[in-house]
Amino acid sequence: MSYPKIHLYPRKEESLLRFHPWVFSGAIASITDGKPQDGDLVEVLDARGSTLGIGHYAAGSIAVRMLSFGRSEQIGRDFFRDRLRAALELRASMGLIRPEGGPATPNTVYRLIHGEGDSLPGLIIDIYGDTAVMQAHSMGMHHSRELIAEALMETYSEAPGLTPPLQSVYYKSETTLPTRDMRELAEDGFLIGHTEASYVWENGLKFIPDWLKGQKTGFFIDQRDNRSLLALYADGRRVLNAFCYTGGFSVYALASGAERVDSLDSSGKAMYLTEQHVALNFGADCPRHHSITQDAFDYLEQMPEGAYDLIILDPPAFAKHRKVLRNALIGYRRINSQAFRKIAPGGIVFTFSCSQAVSKEEFRLAVFTAAASSGRRVRILHQLTQPVDHPINIYHPEGEYLKGLVLYVE
Template sequence: HDRKTEAVQRFHPWIFSGAIAQRDRELAEGQLVEVRNRSGAFLALGYFGTGSLAVKVLSFAPVADLGSLLQEKLAQAWHRRQGWGVATAQTTAWRWVNAEGDGLPGLIVDWYDGVAVVQCHGAGPHGLLDHWVAGLRAVAGDRLRAIYDQSGKVMTGQASGYVWGQAQPGCIQENGLKFWVDWETGQKTGFFLDQRDNRAICGRYAAGRRVLNAFGYTGGFSVYAAAGGAIAVDTVDSSAPALQIAAQNVQVNHPDLPHRAIAADVFAFLGEVGDPYDLVVLDPPAFAKNLRARTAAITAYRRLNRLGLARVKPGGLLLTFSCSQVVERAAFEGAVTAAALDSDRRVQLLARLGAPADHPTSLFHPEGTYLKGLVLAVGE
């Protein structure tokens, strides 16, 4: 439809099925397709999808050589991370490719000090795995030790494993702090790289405070709080294996810090009557993976933040996050505001937080934004 070509011309990387006037009937999920307007002029090259999202766009210009295009995009993403001050001697783990944000829909590549961990979200990007392997090797050269395909986590019927080289899970550095990362069995690709800047912000607020890190996973916020001068830290998570790594991460960086790793349901833990904290971090997993779960998720954020606020001392701070893409910032902030009203606490907004520079989004694709955070000062 001519009207429907407008979104493509505005560089939106998604084309919905309703915009397609006609297509080859035998197209398979993930197949590479060309999109043309009514008069036959080229609009885009992308992966075909059988659902309502019909095409994810790889290129808005005609492509002579697919391999060269993909390698060029990988190289561009790599060099930008160096130029943006993300990849440094002190920070050896960062996101190399952030899907649509780097013009490569469905592809996530995280760099862990010489190991590239690849996640393909869908048959389209997974069908190009050989191209990704060749491109990653060409760009990183001898800095690359191994490539681990972790698509099994996000694709049914797909196994995860090393597709080039071999490596053992090990230590990375982030802002000079050391973290053990297990990209083979850990959550996401092994570490929540998207919280790097927010962990550093947490550290800046932590001096002299008792800190609670709820949904603490492997202790990222806990280590930064300790580095920032916290007097004691509690890390709470439902996963005992993650907490073992959290305890180890705190021990390696700050052996003298009073640190408790507490295996518990966070909602239950917050609901218990206990000493309040000077700083509480709430960093839950996504409460909604799709729009159907959105309303329930907003209710859960309200409840979680009400419980969290109850554990913050007057004069203390709350750092609260949502990584649910379908819960937009306004809805999340609405839930937190409702929680503050429920709690009858006076709350000041100090900062709005998001993802760091190695998780860029396209200005033309606001749907790529998912991480939202608030720094709140909590009064009486």
């Protein structure tokens, strides 16, 4: 099949030869054989006319997101099915897929496709039991949504002993496509089948994803391993889960024997979801859990010293882009400084940044500055990142967005 051709300037092919999946607009010398629109497939060539691969075109800074390298090939149902099958096999080989009623602790929620990390830039697919939630971050993936949904159902039907049967595919991209005009074209809803939200298992604990109105695809899957690590430290401690959202860390802390867990969020809806998850796992009236609806910065500033032995700081992204980086770093310094000042001696702080615009080094410097200003002795116990079902393409380090530290405060 013939695609419009993107010709690069000399030496601009070097990043593609190292399999970086983006072509920036400044690298493009000319476009021939058609005028591609947002989301169209294009063939990328070096200055000598050699094919470098196929990708989705976009009129923006990132002009092409590469789907394949080295040769021209048809991007159709078979292509997507092969990528989906490879992603599923990776998750299965890591022991992530554990159905209810099996010999192991059940886990039925995981990310199947993580964009560039699974060689499908612009595409996210999360699995919640028998429902797949698909999210497009590019017009190319938006245009391919029905083809991908069909390939997805076929992929799971070919692995009946590996996973529970997939019943439906829900499309959720009204807020994730790059521009307002594109977002107006998207319509959330089921592409295949129809399922009602019910609880799923994460490491033997129950959660209810809200793919209709919730953030991301309905649940923060990327903190699964870090929630498991928290369980090793929470036994017997007084825990504050700031920016709790749906209460994932709170549920893990309660399950591991925390003396008390206070869940804090400024959103009444978040507190409702947290209380729903606590009730689902520990009954409607769990005496060790308390909900606090208040701004986290204000609460930390006002709370007495020594009130908690373990504090979790998992705020929403303070910086969506580099233009607001300075304000984001001020926010990280401020919230961590308060936690260091107020936590009981021998306390543990789990602190995170999910802002892709903030590098590991910048986040660590912000936390270092907060520790220094608190006057407390602070040691790093763990350096955290995203889990195995959010893989990072080694040729695309920009895919590492989740950063975290576990700190011991003397």
